[in-house]
Amino acid sequence: MSSLIRNEWMKLFAQRSTWIMIVLFVCLITGYALFMTTDFAPSEEYGGDWKQQLQQENEEMRKNMEEAPATANFSGDQIRLNEYRIQNNIAPDNFSGWNFVQENRLFVSIISLFTIIIAAGSIANEFRWGSIKLLLIRPVSRTKILLSKFITVLLFALMMLVGLFLLSMGLGALMFGLGTWTEPHVFLQGGEVKEMTILSYSLMQYGFSSVNLLMMVTFAFMISAVFRNSALAIGTAIFLMMSGNSIVAFFADRAWAKYILFANTDLNQFVTGTPLIEGLTMPFSITMLSIYFLLFLVASWLVFTKRDIASA
Amino acid sequence: MESIMKLEKVNKTIGSHHVIKDLSFEIYPGEVFGFLGPNGAGKTTTIRMMVGLMSMNSGDIVIAGHSVHKQRNQAMKRIGAIVENPEMYPFMSGWKNLVHFARMGEDVSEERIKEVVKLVGLENRINDKVHKYSLGMRQRLGIAQALLHRPSVLILDEPTNGLDPSGMKEIRAYIQRLAKVENVAVIVSSHILSEMEMMCDRFGVIHNGELVDIQSVNDAIADADMEVTIEATPLAVAERILKEETDHVMTKNDCCQVVLEKERIPEITVRLVENNVNIYSIYTQRKTLEDQFLKVIGDGVIE
Numbered sequence: 001m002s003s004l005i006r007n008e009w010m011k012l013f014a015q016r017s018t019w020i021m022i023v024l025f026v027c028l029i030t031g032y033a034l035f036m037t038t039d040f041a042p043s044e045e046y047g048g049d050w051k052q053q054l055q056q057e058n059e060e061m062r063k064n065m066e067e068a069p070a071t072a073n074f075s076g077d078q079i080r081l082n083e084y085r086i087q088n089n090i091a092p093d094n095f096s097g098w099n100f101v102q103e104n105r106l107f108v109s110i111i112s113l114f115t116i117i118i119a120a121g122s123i124a125n126e127f128r129w130g131s132i133k134l135l136l137i138r139p140v141s142r143t144k145i146l147l148s149k150f151i152t153v154l155l156f157a158l159m160m161l162v163g164l165f166l167l168s169m170g171l172g173a174l175m176f177g178l179g180t181w182t183e184p185h186v187f188l189q190g191g192e193v194k195e196m197t198i199l200s201y202s203l204m205q206y207g208f209s210s211v212n213l214l215m216m217v218t219f220a221f222m223i224s225a226v227f228r229n230s231a232l233a234i235g236t237a238i239f240l241m242m243s244g245n246s247i248v249a250f251f252a253d254r255a256w257a258k259y260i261l262f263a264n265t266d267l268n269q270f271v272t273g274t275p276l277i278e279g280l281t282m283p284f285s286i287t288m289l290s291i292y293f294l295l296f297l298v299a300s301w302l303v304f305t306k307r308d309i310a311s312a
Numbered sequence: 313m314e315s316i317m318k319l320e321k322v323n324k325t326i327g328s329h330h331v332i333k334d335l336s337f338e339i340y341p342g343e344v345f346g347f348l349g350p351n352g353a354g355k356t357t358t359i360r361m362m363v364g365l366m367s368m369n370s371g372d373i374v375i376a377g378h379s380v381h382k383q384r385n386q387a388m389k390r391i392g393a394i395v396e397n398p399e400m401y402p403f404m405s406g407w408k409n410l411v412h413f414a415r416m417g418e419d420v421s422e423e424r425i426k427e428v429v430k431l432v433g434l435e436n437r438i439n440d441k442v443h444k445y446s447l448g449m450r451q452r453l454g455i456a457q458a459l460l461h462r463p464s465v466l467i468l469d470e471p472t473n474g475l476d477p478s479g480m481k482e483i484r485a486y487i488q489r490l491a492k493v494e495n496v497a498v499i500v501s502s503h504i505l506s507e508m509e510m511m512c513d514r515f516g517v518i519h520n521g522e523l524v525d526i527q528s529v530n531d532a533i534a535d536a537d538m539e540v541t542i543e544a545t546p547l548a549v550a551e552r553i554l555k556e557e558t559d560h561v562m563t564k565n566d567c568c569q570v571v572l573e574k575e576r577i578p579e580i581t582v583r584l585v586e587n588n589v590n591i592y593s594i595y596t597q598r599k600t601l602e603d604q605f606l607k608v609i610g611d612g613v614i615e
Contacts, residue, residue: 003415130399138416139385309365
């Protein structure tokens, strides 16, 4: 199995397009970091008297709430956070390298895009090149070949995610200062204030962002295995990735809305937000995600192992 | 002698089309087996079933005692193949392509890869990317890939395709040596029948999914009538005498062409001489595989 994965890895990095994606990605993040330093001035700076500053903020917000009750939700949350900070002596975050790390979570969707392209090609290209015929006449079962391809795709995504995290930390430290990784981060969960170290909070956020990536990549892999067409796989996966939220919003009032894949892909909704659809819980979403994941893999496996390699 | 590969009543239906019908034959170690058939006869389908790319509806293919669909991996260990074109990864070097396929087999050392590269004569270009290779070089790389794991059965679809005459001769000699020295069973399919005639010991002809004829080349030669060209004067006399002996007489330039069994040539020569015909040359040509092939497949209509 490991030699099969080495083979896939070798083929992946022998292709120029893979390197182009990686270089593009590094440039994008570095460019973004440069843009942030020159174009971004933090609006609020908290100094040594941050407790007074926060109290002042709270008073202002309370006043606003009376005048404009519509903002009550947001302001109420903010007031609670500020009070928690004052009580527990946790200074608010000035914009630091960690904020940069967290903001760069956005780039996970770029990683999704690149990994979808790779997943879409991993089987379809073997058919396009005709090499599938030489690949499948070895004393290795088709199941193993399929699995090695899928694992390689996941390894590529993992490599990119770790790369993004480390590069963001490096650039963040260089340009904004990183502070210590045990720095506490406070956030609200269902109206309750929670505290976590900044490192584990950041890792958790990246983890949640990767769920959507995993699902869409597996979907693209399935389309590639079933239809042997990488363009179709890229197209459908990216379309679904972009329109997922709209699909959920459109069907939100139906009873079966919570069974839609995209109602469940954002696990962050259970930690720092409110669920999209009433009745959704973390265990339910994880169950749904597992079912979809297995469904995609089983479909790929059934078609790939049973197919007659007729014309390639 | 025990066969190394055995097809047992293999049937294959694609859609509503019964492509392979009760196909049975055996291949023996050390022989070069020519697999012939017009386009669409089921040749490629049969080869694809032999290497496990396609499933069969009924019947079995057994390689060295292992059923292709029940003990697939065991069977595949014994087979090396090029199916249609030798399509490798164009963006990698020839060497990396071979390393790739070596990793998928068992016990293929780096020395073995080097040995195979040398065997097919690609030493100088093995580190070039495959997209820079000519068709002939790809063909050689394809053969190298098929030989890495020392298979007992080698299946080559159009192996001399794209090779120049010297390359063809080289590959032909190499195939012969593999069969005779290393006792490999080689299955070759090609459209160039004269090519096959030079290379193969035995032929199977498949037509509309059925095996129509299996015979050895030597049988084919023994069976065949000779086409005899006699250069003689006076031509008219020669023609009259020959017409008494056989029905198929044609005159062309200063020659008469007749179709005869080999044994009758001396007798006819004597008759001509007795009738004062001057003979300048007698040239014989046996019927080619092509003629045999066309006879066997009839009008060549594909059902």
